[in-house]
Amino acid sequence: MTNMRSLMCGQVDESHVGEELSLCGWVARRREHGEHLAFIDLRDHTGVVQCVVDGAADLRSEWVVRITGTVRNRPEGTVNDQLATGAVELGGCAIEVLSRAEPPPFPLDDRSGDVDEVVRLRHRYVDLRREEMQRNLRTRARIVGAIRRSMDEQGFVEVETPLLIASTPEGARDFVVPSRHRPGSFYALPQSPQLFKQLCMVGGLDRYYQIARCLRDEDLRADRQFEFTQLDAEMSFADQEDVLEVISAAVDAAAGTVTGEAIGEVERMRWVDAMNRFGSDKPDIRFGMELTELTDLFVGTGFNAFTASSIKGIRHPGASSATSRTRLDDLTDSAKRWGAKGLVWMRVETGDDGELILNSPVAKFMTDAELSGVAQRLGAEEGDLLFLVADDWATTTHVLGLLRLELGRPPTDDGVLRFLWVVEFPLFETIDPDTGRPVPAHHPFTMPHPDDIDLLDGSPEQLTSVRSQAYDLVLNGWELGSGSVRIHRSDLQQRILDLLGIAADEAAARFGFLLDAFRYGAPPHAGFAFGVDRLVALLLGVDNIREVIAFPKTQSGTDPLTGAPTEIDAAQLADLGLRPLPPQG
RNA sequence: GGUCCCGUGGUGCAGCUUGGAGUGCACGCCGGCCUGUCAAGCCGGAGGUCGCGGGUUCAAAUCCCGUCGGGACCGCCA
Known part of the structure; x- marks a missing residue:
């Protein structure tokens, strides 16, 4: 391999029996049996191999050594099935110490719990050996x-x-x-x-x-x-x-x-559906608990808190008995921190006559029709927990989206990979209340959806409904990336810049070189x-x-x-x- | 800008609720013994500003305030 070593530690196997090898690495562990016998576990990134010294071995953990010995089958009964190289060992070893080392600042095996990350980062060169x-x-x-x-x-x-x-x-x-x-x-x-x-x-x-x-x-x-x-x-x-x-x-x-x-064909979802169903533009679709539309059930309601433009709910199946009142209060606090005015929770129980009952502090403010509508719409079953938020659409979806993750998100390492393309992002995020100008959701060079170009001349409400040819790739609720079709025609680009209120001199100062470039023959292009x-x-x-x-x-x-x-x-x-x-x- | 959690020998934890001597566990470390171990074993030992500062108290790792460091999240990330 190199002048210094003939094989990597993890590569030693029965095919090398009888060969004299030189191996290099770090002392992972040593087991000394007095003056006549010592075992050294030598480690490099490929694995660990046992080296036998017929004598004392003056070594310490993490010393860097070169060990020369002869590969042999282990004596009967001493084979180690846990080790990839466990059938063989390096015998009659001579050891050359290349570097001594202080004891490592934290254990390098997985025996203890997680080590404080600052300690790991301070000694990252040691951490990387793990x-x-x-x-x-x-x-x-x-x-x-x-x-x-x-x-x-x-x-x-x-x-x-x-x-x-x-x-x-x-x-x-x-x-x-x-x-x-x-x-x-x-x-x-x-x-x-x-x-x-x-x-x-x-x-x-x-x-x-x-x-x-x-x-x-x-x-x-x-x-x-x-x-x-x-x-x-x-x-x-x-x-x-x-x-x-x-x-x-x-x-x-x-x-x-x-x-x-x-990974197969990657699923696709329109942005508006992602928001309505999952309350997020990067939905984690490994699990359900989707948002359910309830606004129409409360038209003309007597419950003041629910005279809102958007009411949605989620259902946490079977969670009622495992969720304490304290936990519900914590969730309510969280919902308020996330921007909601409050959080309505309901325990789904069964009455004497077998009817579903929604047990909630606010149930008394709702009519029977409203309650049964909620239960039916959410598909409530006994033992479920229901959560409702009433606010404007953006807040309702946002808060319930976060609550859904808090309650139901699977662990990162569950082995499931659910890729998702989110398409048809809006071209504009909002209308800036100060300037009255739309705020781009992606960047100013994003091509509008071809069916929505006429809306660019419309009212502010119409502007915020303009879709773009921008798209995100999502994996298990993480935004992996985004891209768009770009505007390559200067007339359309100028319309967008006008809409955004970016004056010609300002545009020239900020990205004039790009606009200049486009004057010299820009192909239609798109990226990610x-x-x-x-x-x-x-x-x-x-x-x-x-x-x-x-x-x-x-x-x-x-x-x-x-x-x-x-x-x-x-x-x-x-x-x-x-x-x-x-x-x- | 904000919310929450964590900080105890080198490492990981317990102790904190209900204040009473730096108390405990595991690993590591140092020394001794040990010829087939493999998380070797046995015996002995060292190692601490309980993150830091202030307050309450006869007494603070423990209660209170502040601060520093770290983490998770909201805002932010076209």
Whole structure:
């Protein structure tokens, strides 16, 4: 293999019996039996092999050693079935210590519970030796390789786009890099290669892709880091169907490296259906508990809290007896934190005459018709819990969507992969109450749905009902990525910019180079990007992308290993023409 | 910007509700014994600012306030 070693630890088997081998690795464990016998478990990323020393072995955990010995079958009765190499051992070993090591700061086997993540991150180089981290990073590499091969095979050309780019005010908060040559001016690090990949289309690359690092200075979460990796792609002379097909193939290749099977045809759902049925634009469709429309049951109701424009409910089957009043109060508090005015819960019970009874503090404010309507609409059965929210449509769906996840979401590692295309996103999110202008839901270059273009001239209500040719890929309730068909005609682009209230000079200043480019022959094009970290995490069944990133940051954006972010010295600041403000307060 | 949870020898936990000597468990570490173990075993030992600061109290790991660090989430992430 190399001059130093002849085989990897995990590869030693009965076919090597009689061979003298040199193996290198870390001392995983040692079992010493006095002056005459010692067992050393030698570990590298491929596994562990037992090495026998006929004497004392002056070794400690995690020392780095080179062991030379002869492979032999283990004596009868000492074969270890738990170990892949357990039928053989390296005998008559001579040991060369390559590096001594202090005791590891935390156990490297899986014997204890989860180690504090800060301790792991501070000593990430030790953490990475653990089998789980090796698996995660090596699987990640195979997934990225599969994605690359898939895109290559589909005729996409990998192009690197710049990391130091011009800041654009919309979207996420930029990370920013001061310019030494032009003090007071800054580069931004890309939130995504969005504009560059569209320039690639104008440039005739036809099909672009990149495994791209993206940076966004927003608050971190289990599925969000400052910097993350996307498969970014764009294709010319293509529509939404073409993009969905290409990306589905790439995701299928990625999933196949882990599951060994095809993901099949990816389901599709319109955005409006996702919101109505699941209260989310990234529904987790591994489980039911869908939202049920109840608004019409309460038209003209005497229950003041339910004189709302949108009333929906969910049913938690069989949950009543296992759910305490305290828990219900907690859920009500949660619903209020999420924006609801309140949460109505009902225990489904059976009366003496066998009739269903909805037991709830607010039942007395509802008519029998309303109560039976709720029970029937939700399909209530004895022992169920029902939850109702009455508010505007956005709040009702949002709160019940979150409640549904809180109550019914399966664990991340349940082994189920439910991919979903969410299509027909709205073109505009809302109408800004201050400016009266629509706010783009995706970005200003998103192509409206062809059937809705006439609505662009309509009322504000009509504007918010305009669908776009934007689409998201969702897996088990995580947004993997999004894309759209782009506007390539300057007249339509101008109409959208006018609607958004972006004046010509402003547009020129913000992304004029793209608009200029489009004047020189822009092919119709469409694209997509999905998060590699999230995909890898879900394929591995881990609920945190830090587990699939070699050197991640904490939730507050620090790196316990390097201490980043750090202050820089005065000379460096002066060189950049920067002076920190005095501390506030 | 906000809500909630966590912080006890190197690691993981218990102790906190109901204040009473740094009390306990497992692993690790150091030393000794040990010729077939494999989470080796047996014996002995060391190791602590109970995150930090303040308050209440005769007395605080324990109760209260603040703060720092970490995590989950809401907002935010075109």
